Amino acid sequence: MDALDPDAPGPSRHFDQGYPLARFAARMLVVCPRCGGRAETVPLPGLPAVKYHMEHVFRPRRLACGACGHTADWTPRVRDGGLVGVALGGTEDPFFRRPLWLQTRCAGRILWAFDAEHVDELSAYVGARLRESGPLSPTRAMIPRLPAWLKRADNRQEVLAGLRRLRELARRSAPADRSDAAYERGDRPRPRRTTYFTSR
Numbered sequence: 001m002d003a004l005d006p007d008a009p010g011p012s013r014h015f016d017q018g019y020p021l022a023r024f025a026a027r028m029l030v031v032c033p034r035c036g037g038r039a040e041t042v043p044l045p046g047l048p049a050v051k052y053h054m055e056h057v058f059r060p061r062r063l064a065c066g067a068c069g070h071t072a073d074w075t076p077r078v079r080d081g082g083l084v085g086v087a088l089g090g091t092e093d094p095f096f097r098r099p100l101w102l103q104t105r106c107a108g109r110i111l112w113a114f115d116a117e118h119v120d121e122l123s124a125y126v127g128a129r130l131r132e133s134g135p136l137s138p139t140r141a142m143i144p145r146l147p148a149w150l151k152r153a154d155n156r157q158e159v160l161a162g163l164r165r166l167r168e169l170a171r172r173s174a175p176a177d178r179s180d181a182a183y184e185r186g187d188r189p190r191p192r193r194t195t196y197f198t199s200r
Contacts, residue, residue: 106162
């Protein structure tokens with residue numbers, strides 16, 4: 001039985017593992033600045049595995065488009081011997097300031113996600129009839145910080161439909177497949193003030 005099917009009999013259950021938004025930031029699907037198709041941003045090749053999800057906001061990144069071949073690199077600023085990371089959130093990739101590819105209009109708002117894995121986690125939560133919180137602190141956890149409109153029961157069917165559209169968009173890459181919501185709108189998050197110090 002598909003627990004995300006809103007018409008499936010019986011309740012579905014979601015147990016919040018306390019993942020931060022950074023858990024889903026390793027790979028982001030974005031609009032290519034050259035051709036307007038789907039590109040992606042990922043950590044530069046050859047870096048060691050992260051120990052903590054929040055390390056993703058400080059890691060050097062590469063934007064690459066498989067269609068037109070465009071590439072660009074991003075490196076964090078250095079301040080007082082530490083790396084200054086980005087702030088996650090909003091409809092733009094915070095590294096290259098490109099609109100996220102996965103955006104759609106939903107319940108009078110813009111529903112967005114970084115990639116298909118992010119969509120799956122949101123779908124599991126929104127589709128659940130029983131939502132349980134884990135033992136971890138909600139301070140940085142993604143689920144407690146979701147906007148109220150996305151959590152409301154009366155928006156459940158509309159949000160699940162929007163998430164299905166995002167899942168389908170994740171399979172597409174041509175400029176003509178671009179959502180009419182995937183454009184710049186200036187809702188960038190505030191710059192992060194956190195500095196990350198690496199051991200030498």
